[in-house]
Amino acid sequence: MNIQTHSILVIDDDKSMRQSLEELLIAAGWQVNAVSRAATGLERLAQTQPDVILSDVRMPGMNGLELLEALDKNTAPPLVLISAHGDIPMAVKAIQDGAYSFLEKPYEPRRLLTILTHAAQQHRMRQSNSRLKERLFRLSGLDRVLLGRTPQVVQLRAEVMDLADAGAPVLIEGETGTGKELVARALHDLGPNPDAPFLALNCAALSPDTFEPEMFGIAGQTDGRLRAASGGTLFLDEVCSCPLAVQAKLLRVIEDQQILPVGGQTSVPVSLRIISATNEDVDKAVQDKRLRQDLLFRINTMVLGLPSLRQRRDDLTLLSAHFLEIYARIYETSVPQITQDDLAALMAHDWPGNVRELRSVCERRVLAARRGAGSMAQAIRTDQTLDDVPDTLREAVAAFERELIGKAIKVHEGKMDAAAEALGIGRRTLNEKIVKLGLDKDALL
Incomplete structure (x- = not known):
């Protein structure tokens, strides 16, 4: 049977007490990192990422209660305080301020280990719940990717x-x-x-x-x-x-x-x-x-x-509404309504470029709507006469991408993952295009 090892950060200015705690915890199977000052413990926290902190209260410099106040309550591991000078008011205040528990010296080893184990298990459970929430968020992201x-x-x-x-x-x-x-x-x-x-x-x-x-x-x-x-x-x-x-x-x-x-x-x-x-x-x-x-x-x-998009035509309305909303936000305009004629045009098209092509069509529709004109049928047609079109296809594509990517970066305030998602491309692809197109991200913001 595998026993899960917990880790602990011990903070105590008394060398003999610190060594005694180390010996007890190591014998009980803990991974121990021990320091003599609370300020040093704060520096070690990010490196060691312990499951629980055990700290003395009265120490030179930052004391245990000040350490408790300095910890990030959302991410820091539980803090168990231990003191030879503790009293009921101090214990009550420590618990009210967020300490997991408070013990007086001399401590009873079995009780100390029990409290520390429960604190560590609680921390790991909280971390597991955080990861679960993050995974659920990513699942909603999957729904957006595979809408x-x-x-x-x-x-x-x-x-x-x-x-x-x-x-x-x-x-x-x-x-x-x-x-x-x-x-x-x-x-x-x-x-x-x-x-x-x-x-x-x-x-x-x-x-x-x-x-x-x-x-x-x-x-x-x-x-x-x-x-x-x-x-x-x-x-x-x-x-x-x-x-x-x-x-x-x-x-x-x-x-x-x-x-x-x-x-x-x-x-x-x-x-x-x-x-x-x-x-x-x-x-x-x-x-x-x-x-x-x-x-x-x-x-x-x-x-x-x-x-292919041809195999999922029933999703055309949902996808179009989704992309129209994205581009209306990027171009700071109202979302065009999808009419019966628009639906007919969407259903009649063969969509050789699939979802990527539909995104481009929706963007053209939003750009036309911003000028008070346009329809889905016109946005789908690729033989439209455009003003100020660059001489070559390569130049036209580059100009189009430069404008679109620049606007997405502005709208999402430089958050590249959000900009990539709005554009329907991977983060790697977005970075490559920024370099290729010579865009200056800082100048855009």
Whole structure:
């Protein structure tokens, strides 16, 4: 039977008392960190993250009651005070101010250990509840990412929840614009290690010449991106477009969970959950010898299929209303009403760009509504005559993205996760676009 070890920060200026407490607690299986001053204890708090604090009351400098007042009541572990000079008024005030308990010296060891154990268990339970609330918040985020009420989307959300804790490799299949990276991030965020790294690699951009030093690191110089991401998730986007030479190196990492730094003699273990994504037919990619079959077998333990927008037309009204509201907030205007003609236009369109295309259509609709004109049918048409259009498509896209991203950053006051969510892209993609487009975040705020 495994006994859960608790940790404690002991603060007492009396050296003999401090050593006595250390010996008692270590013998009882506790991890102990002991200091002689309350101010030192406050500095150690963030580093050691104990389950409970045991502190003397009367000490030079900051005393125990002042320490209690300095602690953040929302995040700090419980504080148990102990004093040879304690009296009833002091004990009552300490408890009223938030202390977990108060004991007088000389203490009874069994009672002290019982109080400390209960305090530590309460702290861990509170932390667990906080994580649960955070996970529930992320679940509501999943609802926003996979917004919809059609059976395909409801089933997809359930599958994401089931697979999040599994740890098995997942292959996400879906057309362009269906939200594959957002689903990959949801699998990571809802998993057991949401605070661990999420390393997203665009496989089409990987070079066989630079892959090993960049990903494996150089012995004695750099750790490499894979080692830095160990303990987290490796997301292989556009996996069918990965160069074959890189596929062989990735396969070794996935199979062995080890990397050999360039110039090194000893392999370094890594722990990575593998999530991949593609908008291609993987069987055809294998047949065309663009995707190694042995790599496919390693990454497709579980497969998630993302429905196209054509397969979930009943969600069009809900999605449109959602995106119209987002862009109306970004452009500081009223939300356009969806008319029967708008609905007819939405249902008649084939949506080759899926949800990503619908977002763009809703943005054009909001921009037109801000000028007092427009309809969904006009927003869907791509052959509209526009004033001041740049000479090339690349310039037009860059200008469009620059304006939209700038507005999103302003609206969300520089909160990049919120801006990325509003734009319907991953945080990594947003950062890359900011650099590529030469945007100055500070100048926007």
